[in-house]
Amino acid sequence: MAAWRSILVTKPCKLSLKDMQLVYKPYEEESIKVPLEDITVIVLETNQATITTALLSQIAEKNIAMFSCDSFHIPNGCFTPFHQHSRLSQIAHIQTAMKLPLKKQFWQKIITQKITNQSAMLHKFEKENMQLEVLKDKVKSGDSENLEALAARKYWKLFFDRFTRDQKALDPKNIALNYGYAIVRGAVARSLVAYGLLPTFGVFHSSELNAYNLADDMIEPLRPMVDMVVKKLELEDELAVEMGVSVKSALINILNMQMRLNNENVTIVSICDIMAYSFVKALKHNDVNHLKLPEIA
Known part of the structure; x- marks a missing residue:
């Protein structure tokens, strides 16, 4: 059975x-024990937690994503396993040798799916989505006309009022x-590393100061799921300037929510693995059609 627990450490x-x-x-409280095989992610919100090196080693072995947080309690660092994949060198060479036309095709497919999912999310909340429906079929190679930004402006205006x-x-x-994007980004990075990819080298994002460029590429179709949870929290009047544990738990639990992939409902944490595996396959075959991206369930 796949890991499913998310651990939020606040004390x-x-x-x-x-x-x-x-x-x-x-x-001054009783200990709690959780099997490592059940854990997907650990978020260390407190800066007064000590952790043993034995546990750190097993967190890496079990491919658990562990986050630190900044003074605003937003995840700002992610501990991921170091080069566990047996064919890391082979995959790394293929990834770093990727040609620009293939990168542009990957980005076109990613942005098309992101806009498709944003449109579906508008429909889910009974918002007018025809403007995005039109845009999703017009994305060109490399998104040369920057329809992602145009879609984003329309999407945010429609999805949240006065936002x-x-x-x-x-x-x-x-x-x-x-907060939600940081959690999902870490899960994406965790899967990329597990399949021998180097998160630093993206297909669109390319900042020399960013260790997770590829994760920032691959997260795009998943972002609307975070938007959905925040929208529901807003409708339930749960949001506050100082987010409570219930809000953070809901955002961390996004990894256990489901999207549609290969005609099945699949948890986001599993989708991250499927996307990473399919990206490697697409690289090896030099064919973007092998890349699997999720839809809104």
């Missing part, structure tokens, strides 16, 4: 390993979106 504590279980020991998407803004919706 000062010690994290250690015993009998292949994570031992969570808050100060501007700003990564640096400290309003509740932007904070929640940043």
